[in-house]
Amino acid sequence: MSAAEDTLADGLLLAYYGDDFTGSTDAMEAMTAAGVPTVLFLQPPTPEALQRFPGVRCVGLAGSSRGRSPEWMAAHLPQAFASLKALGAPILHYKVCSTFDSSPAIGSIGCAIEIGLQHMGGDWSPTVVGAPRLRRYQVFGHLFAAVDGVGYRLDRHPTMLRHPVTPMGESDLRRHLAAQTPRRTGLVDMVQLKVGDAQAQLTVCRQAEAGAPIVFIDVMDDETLLEAGRLVWTQRGGGLFSASSSGLSYALTAYWRSQGWLPANAGLPAATPVPMIxxxxxxxxxxxxxxxxxxxxxxxxxxxxxxxxxxxxxxxxxxxxxxxxxxxxxxxxxxxxxxxxxxxxxxxxxxxxxxxxxxxxxxxxxxxxxxxxxxxxxxxxxxxxxxxxxxxxxxxxxxxxxxxxxxxxxxxxxxxxxxxxxxxxxxxxxxxxxxxxxxxxxxxxxxxxxxxxxxxxx
Incomplete structure (x- = not known):
């Protein structure tokens, strides 16, 4: 698809698999708040199940792969990805945590990407991890997170450095992912996004060697968030698989909003009080x-x-x-x-x-x-x-x-x-x-x- 389109086509815009339940609702919130009707299923959705939700534009499937082995992924993710691809959305999103914590043995994002590309295809696989609304920032490929107003590089983050299952010892996401997949990785950095060289850099990443590369896209503020969304949507071709945090949802909806395709001030109502919980x-x-x-x-x-x-x-x-x-x-x-x-x-x-x-x-x-x-x-x-x-x-x-x-x-x-x-x-x-x-x-x-x-x- 080219940037010449002037509206969002009818039908689903995105389908996603959440690697845990809390992350799945995070992604659902990002899309719903932007004015994209979204429903999250706990089992692979069927066309019949979707009939209960007329007007839905995004469908999610809540999973548990974040705490699973590559062997478990190989046994369970193909069916999940196939069911989501069958719904016809142009982007299949493997939703990961915004701290990207994973390892070759547990919650391997690299393993999920290999399986996803087998099902969805595409000549590149974008990865958007930064999400300023969640205080997550990617700069020159390194991931940062803020806690109580203090920013930490992820390999020095007080929680993620000591995570009991998947501690993060590397903030450079390309180096981190290299331990999980042999597939080559590229980067579109924040400078290229700000000066308008993002598409040219993506072309370099695509042409470097045969095989679809994994391309990380920096996000550090609202401007780079929107440009990341522009790059993914206008370069989606016949379909893309993306292992990303909810930063991808925020990026796509920021771009769609900038084009006038979504309401400028959709938002969500505030929760009402209840007597007890x-x-x-x-x-x-x-x-x-x-x-x-x-x-x-x-x-x-x-x-x-x-x-x-x-x-x-x-x-x-x-x-x-x-x-x-x-x-x-x-x-x-x-x-x-x-x-x-x-x-x-x-x-x-x-x-x-x-x-x-x-x-x-x-x-x-x-x-x-x-x-x-x-x-x-x-x-x-x-x-x-x-x-x-x-x-x-x-x-x-x-x-x-x-x-x-x-x-x-x-x-x-x-x-x-x-x-x-x-x-x-x-x-x-x-x-x-x-x-x-x-x-x-x-x-x-x-x-x-x-x-x-x-x-x-x-």
Whole structure:
């Protein structure tokens, strides 16, 4: 396609697979807030399922590949990508975290790109990671993230440097990805975007050798964001596969808006208040720890999950019953409840996690999923016992477990709460779950008073 088009054609504009559930809702928020009707499915969508959502322009599929091996990806991603490609969107987006954390053994973005290119084709594969709204910035190929107003190169980021599964030891994303795929990489940097040389540089990247290259595109501000979107959309050809953060969604919609194809001020309404919420947190980030402390200091009943007990079959049920009694008592009294598995990376439960897993005969990955399953079961039983309107889940793995056990088929965005963690509406064949309000929050998302925002809206 050329830049001569004067409108957005009918039909789907983009289809995406989210490598975890919180990231999937992040991408859905970016598109919906820009005026692009979006629906997120929990199973591969069919044309029949789409009929329930007339006018949809973007379709997502929530997945769990961020915590999976390349062998798992090879077994599961082909079907997921094929189902999304069949919907006919010109761009197939593999949505990754805006911190790009991954490794050759776990959550390999390189492996996903190889599989995606087999299905979608294209003569290049753009990668847009920077997302200024989420305080993520890519400059000359290096990724930076801000925490509490302080910017860090990702290999010096206080959380990502110490991530328990995929720590980031390299901020140059080309070098980082080179450990995951032999495919050559290129870069369109922020200077080339600002002076108008982006398309010429892309041509150089394409012609260097045979085979579709992976081309990173710097994004550091609104200007480079828009130019990244322009480059991807006008050079999409007959179709593209892109492994990108929600920065791709923000970039494309910025370009479409600049052309007058989207409303200038779409946005999302603010979430309204509710009397109380139930929340579970499986995140061990310092951001989540600060949010738990805030909730405790502001009237939430906060209860810690005993990880050692939840990993042992003969102790699991007793631990669930204890937490249900404590959280249920708070909800019955009109008080919000939060059950958490860790309070930051220095929590003793995190330090002893490998020992707990070994004692239970589980690998680290299996143990992490078992913790998520316990939190999901707590949420399911709380909802069975209390007619809650709104619930919150913190942590990507935990969000996936909760959404699955509740029998949710799809999600749409209702309102804004904090960037990257919108208020969603559940769609389910179960009338007790249909219409439930959920917020699925990644560990790095939100400010200290996040749970207050989730409760009070505004």
């Amino acid at each position: 139930a929340a579970v947190s499986g995140s061990c980030s310092p951001v989540s720890a600060g949010q738990i402390r805030w909730a405790r200091a502001h009237g939430f009943a906060t209860e810690r999950l005993d990880i050692a007990a939840c990993l042992l079959p003969d102790r699991r049920e007793a631990e669930l019953q204890r937490l249900l009694a404590q959280a249920g008592s708070a909800l019955s009294a009109g008080r919000s409840a939060l059950v958490f598995s860790a309070e930051g990376p220095d929590d003793p439960a995190v330090q002893a996690f490998d020992q707990h897993a070994a004692r239970a005969g589980l690998s680290r990955t299996e143990a992490a999923r078992a913790v998520g399953a316990c939190l999901a079961e707590i949420m399911r039983r709380l909802l069975d016992q209390h007619p809650l309107q709104r619930v919150v889940v913190a942590g990507g793995d935990s969000s996936g477990e909760v959404a699955s056990v509740l029998g949710i088929e799809a999600l749409t965005v209702l309102a804004r709460v904090t960037p990257g963690a919108p208020l969603c509406r559940a769609w389910s064949a179960n009338p007790r779950r249909d219409g439930l309000e959920l917020i699925l929050k990644g560990g790095q998302m939100g400010g200290e008073a996040f749970y207050g925002q989730a409760l009070q809206g505004g």
